[in-house]
Amino acid sequence: MTKRIAALCVSMVLGLTTSVCAQGFDIVIANGRVMDPETGFDAVANVGINNGFITEISSEALEGARVIDATGHVVAPGFIDFHSHAQSPYGHKLYARDGVTTPMDMEVGAYPVNDFYEYWDGKAFLNYGTNVAHIGARVAVLDGEKPDGRFIYSAALGRAMNSGSQFKTKVFDPMDEAAILEAVEEGLKQGGIGVAYPIGYYSVVGSPEVLAVAGLAAKYNQPITTHVRYLAQIPPSGFMGLTEMLTVAREAEVPMLVHHVPSNCLGLTKQCLDLIDSARAKGQKVIGEFYPYQYAGTYVDADYNRPGFEERMGVQASDYKITATGEALTSEEFDRLRTEAPGTQLLMYTMKQDYIDEAFSRPGVIVGSDGMPWITDDQGAGLNGTFDTDYGVGNGHARGAGTHARILRMVREGASVSLMDAIAKMTFEPASFLEDHVPQMRLRGRMQEGAAADITIFDPESVTDNSTAKIGENSLPSTGIPFVIVNGQVVVDDSVVQNIPAGVAIRAAVTD
Numbered sequence: 001m002t003k004r005i006a007a008l009c010v011s012m013v014l015g016l017t018t019s020v021c022a023q024g025f026d027i028v029i030a031n032g033r034v035m036d037p038e039t040g041f042d043a044v045a046n047v048g049i050n051n052g053f054i055t056e057i058s059s060e061a062l063e064g065a066r067v068i069d070a071t072g073h074v075v076a077p078g079f080i081d082f083h084s085h086a087q088s089p090y091g092h093k094l095y096a097r098d099g100v101t102t103p104m105d106m107e108v109g110a111y112p113v114n115d116f117y118e119y120w121d122g123k124a125f126l127n128y129g130t131n132v133a134h135i136g137a138r139v140a141v142l143d144g145e146k147p148d149g150r151f152i153y154s155a156a157l158g159r160a161m162n163s164g165s166q167f168k169t170k171v172f173d174p175m176d177e178a179a180i181l182e183a184v185e186e187g188l189k190q191g192g193i194g195v196a197y198p199i200g201y202y203s204v205v206g207s208p209e210v211l212a213v214a215g216l217a218a219k220y221n222q223p224i225t226t227h228v229r230y231l232a233q234i235p236p237s238g239f240m241g242l243t244e245m246l247t248v249a250r251e252a253e254v255p256m257l258v259h260h261v262p263s264n265c266l267g268l269t270k271q272c273l274d275l276i277d278s279a280r281a282k283g284q285k286v287i288g289e290f291y292p293y294q295y296a297g298t299y300v301d302a303d304y305n306r307p308g309f310e311e312r313m314g315v316q317a318s319d320y321k322i323t324a325t326g327e328a329l330t331s332e333e334f335d336r337l338r339t340e341a342p343g344t345q346l347l348m349y350t351m352k353q354d355y356i357d358e359a360f361s362r363p364g365v366i367v368g369s370d371g372m373p374w375i376t377d378d379q380g381a382g383l384n385g386t387f388d389t390d391y392g393v394g395n396g397h398a399r400g401a402g403t404h405a406r407i408l409r410m411v412r413e414g415a416s417v418s419l420m421d422a423i424a425k426m427t428f429e430p431a432s433f434l435e436d437h438v439p440q441m442r443l444r445g446r447m448q449e450g451a452a453a454d455i456t457i458f459d460p461e462s463v464t465d466n467s468t469a470k471i472g473e474n475s476l477p478s479t480g481i482p483f484v485i486v487n488g489q490v491v492v493d494d495s496v497v498q499n500i501p502a503g504v505a506i507r508a509a510v511t512d
Contacts, residue, residue: 025064026050026488032070032457036447037077037424047075049453052488057449066490068483070457074419077427077445078454078484079404082106082225083259083289083368086400087116087150089499090374090385092126094394094401096497097477098465099456101486102127102444102506106225107259107370108151109196111136113187115149117505125491125499127454129438129506131194131225132187134213135167135202141179142166152373153384161301161343168303172206180209185216191507193438194222194254200241200264203229203303207244214252222437222508223255223285224248231264231304232312238264242272246279246286255285257433260370262355263296266313269355273362280364287433289368290359292406295349295469297323297372297397300334301342319349324375324395326471345375347397347469360407361416366433367407367425371400374475387499394475402465405478409464419460440506457483
């Protein structure tokens with residue numbers, strides 16, 4: 001097979017000799033359908049793993065300390081998810097069952113970045129990574145609250161929202177810019193993978209600030225990611241928000257990932273994807289993203305949920321449900337919650353299957369789950385869960401448990417996308433987007449000799465998502481993915497997640 005990553009047994013990486021590689025393997029995956037989306041390799045083969053790397057792919061039988069029989073199964077690169085807010089042991093356990101080996105929070109990000117990496121150090125069973133939370137820097141500077149790494153989980157966000165929410169209400173003031181830039185740059189020096197702009201949640205932010213911060217990403221050779229302004233299909237629309245961020249990325253000369261395009265563009269999804277295609281044809285490095293569900297996750301006080309949302313999004317109050325209870329809202333209840341409980345988590349039914357199909361079939365659009373923190377207590381205040389929290393207990397959006405298996409099921413049920421292309425959208429394409437900025441990604445998203453042994457083994461005839469919008473079923477694990485390997489360690493073993501520290505930090509260069 002064609003080998004992009006030179007070295008049959010990663011001797012240059014590990015200091016091993018060819019004779020060592022020729023001996024038995026730590027793990028052998030036998031008789032599986034090995035699929036590599038970069039080279040197009042697709043054949044029944046045997047995979048040998050040593051010291052955390054794929055060291056041989058062969059039609060010949062291999063011997064190993066452990067042999068996993070993958071007959072009838074696909075052996076694919078481990079799934080990479082750039083849109084994971086479920087940064088807890090419980091969230092990662094559900095990701096592992098969904099075939100994800102690298103869940104990263106690239107939409108909101110972390111602040112301070114060091115705190116995020118310290119949280120996972122030594123205890124992550126999946127790879128972990130983040131970028132710099134522009135919103136976190138704004139909370140620190142404008143509200144005077146110090147987040148603690150995993151921004152969405154931080155009490156600082158709640159305190160800011162209960163004391164004026166300056167980060168999302170203060171009109172643009174150039175006098176704030178220097179302090180915000182300093183805060184963002186600190187995160188880049190700490191190894192944050194670019195900058196996250198979820199400005200759909202703080203649309204008061206000035207475009208000059210957004211552009212100045214993008215200049216910092218360029219300085220550190222990192223990309224930006226964005227949840228664009230204006231979740232709407234009438235002006236000001238998601239299409240308009242996309243044009244702004246394409247301009248920012250072009251002027252700053254930085255790559256850009258546009259999160260959940262259908263969720264923001266709604267009935268303008270095709271036009272937004274056409275705009276991304278046009279930018280790419282003109283030389284911009286930009287990719288889109290989607291998740292395969294017709295409902296989204298949000299909270300009451302999000303900018304786009306302010307009065308008038310019905311016309312902007314083409315929905316009614318009853319199209320929103322309270323995440324913790326499944327109760328549909330009324331207009332009166334929505335108004336009450338805006339005043340009394342603005343942080344209440346909601347599910348909103350805003351998208352059509354046509355929007356999803358358009359994004360799925362479009363080249364240059366990857367899969368991102370947008371998995372949210374799981375609510376794990378009766379009051380709706382718990383956002384963590386532990387490794388031992390039972391499946392089904394967490395309330396939230398089903399996409400945090402079933403996105404990737406759902407994609408594979410859609411392929412089996414007749415989607416217009418081939419299995420290889422679907423795998424590429426979950427593996428090689430996200431890895432390729434980051435590899436020039438984070439060298440670790442050059443070894444991921446591929447089933448090749450010399451690649452990191454992040455591997456997902458699934459049954460194409462039975463793999464399926466089981467999570468639904470129903471309370472008690474939100475966090476049911478996917479099935480048909482019996483084995484997941486992270487850096488050469490079996491993390492999902494016969495469909496049981498192992499709580500072992502197999503994961504590594506995916507991180508940009510630390511210069512601080």
